[in-house]
Amino acid sequence: MTPLWLYLDFPSLQLDSLYQEQASCPVIILSKECNQVIQLNTQAYHHGVRVGMGLGSAAALHKDLQVIEYRQELETAKLAEIAQWLYFVTSDIAFWSPNGLLLRVQHMLSMYGGLPSYWQALKDRLSPLKLTMRYACGASPLGARLLARSGHNLISQDPELLREKVSLCTLEQTDLPHSMCQKLTRVGIRRLKELMNVPPGELAKRFDSQLVTYIGKLQGTFHHPVDFYHPPTTFSQYLELMYEIDSSPILLHPIKRLLNDLERFLRLRDKLATVLEFRFSQRDSDAISLTVCSAQGEYQAQQWQSLVSLKLENLVLAQPVYGIQLAVTHMQAKQAQANDLFAGKQGQMNHRQLLSLLQARLGTNAVSGLQLRDDFRPEYSSGYCRPFERLDKQDWPIPALRPSLLLAPHRPLNEKVSLLQGPERIQTGWWDHQPIDRDYFIARNIQGQWLWVYRTRNNQWYIQGLFS
């Protein structure tokens, strides 16, 4: 399969990622280092501003010129966003800093059934982003880049045509350093054709290795290593609000958008999120964090939304919120759940989902399970624990009849009761400094309540349980 590359060049990436409402007046992006205009919009162009102008001459052409400083990190971030967006359509994407993307095309052709339909799919994907773009195919990464940056906008698979187009490019259009271009001009070389026709051995004798490597990579005879883009493994998204929100239920609307993005992210990876971490940026105080958990793991935005709305009910906002950050750090693979087919419809959820729902509203500590422990002291032999903890031992002997409700703390026995069963002496716990030495009785009081009472060594009587 002959290699085929496509280079997408975004000459005004920072300008395109600005808000649209500023487009009514002339805007330029100025590079601080070289004091040159590097990006400009059409209004600025109509007023005579050109790329490469200094700030002084550009400002002299229009009094309301908007000047924005060039920031490479913005372009890099935007480029990553484009790559993520394009990843749905094409697989092999490489960044070419600061404003280019290189796509490896040859593997995608059989999937799309030819170059035209592939290009159509790419174009459809890119069009909503409204970016200024130059593009070209090439037999090598450098060739594609050269043709794209010289404005060819060429989509072709024909190696002869691509080679011819490359050979017609001038040296100034290449990535070769300026000094080398001058050196080559002095010996009468103006176009790449003149270099490409020379055999590589001859070229190496006459020029330095940098040029030989460049020409070799351009023609595809030298290997050009490329690092391909891999989509991020964790989800983290920040949403800046258009206006400040000071009521927590209204926060749910922007959160919905984040959750929808999360759902798409998770569904493509076939994963479930178990913990969502929200950060609400506030105007004058520290950001609030909100953690929403799901015991079972969810990917659907709707399920998360109901859990988040329960959490939001308890959230008090002291200050208006202007930004929301959603980060997902814990993800797990989706697992099939085995439900009994013949048991009929089981309702809307399973028990882990119910647990998440209850914990979201009541708080994690308000939901507990029940567990037996290996201890004879009644206050330790049964205890609350995390829900759904399984008993290791199935056959657990219970020494005698035990009450269904336990009082904590124990209540002194202040009434007249008749002792009907007992005594049962429990004398244990010497190993952890909480020893007990009690005689237990089952008693009934005048109202007919069945009490579990005990007598200590000092003849003091307490109620510990109710045979409810």
Place this chain on the structure above:
Amino acid sequence: MNNLLDHLKNKGWIWQADFTQPLPITTQPVPDDLDKYVRGGLKEHALVEIHSQIGIGEIRLLLPRLAANGQDHRLLVWVAPPHKINGECLHQAGVDLSRVLILHPRDGKEALWAAEQCLKSGTCHSVLLWHGDIEVAQAKRLQQACQQGRAQLFLLRTRQSISQPLPVSLSLQLEAHAEGLQIKVTKCRGSWPPAPFILNMRQRWPKLCLPQPTQPSANVIPLHRAS
């Protein structure tokens, strides 16, 4: 005339013999202690209201039913119990402790919400709810949630409220008795409530019944009516 009948039916003020909807429990029906006295026993009533003093055996009345309901491996939920639940007692009664949830809501509103969520989720077989004052509309909601999730709700109320009767399927008033419990059925959907009866618990809980008097106690002095 028809309109009036429809109106009465819609309000649930009239009962027709073909109208009963037993709970579609998938497991084998287990006989109930109450079967003899109340039509359908405990098992066929979705929402059971129990007025009782605490500690006279109101949970013991339910334990066999809870263990039987738990055969389908769904959850048993205790909402806002007045004291700590003892796992040993439940284990003795045959309840699977890993399928038990205990909820401690902050207030009555949250308790109702939690009970409703559990009931309608379809993952719980029974919910025990301790709640003092519950309104008619809330009880109706809970009843619907029971039907939706094929679950039973046992509503335990310590003090008998004087307010209007709730739209429950079965309403019991428990009194302590030497042999077990004296039960007065104030409402039983689908039939006339039976006369107050005594549920003998001696067989299930021999240690929690008063010893049978073999002879009149010597302490009791019969009073003679003055002639």
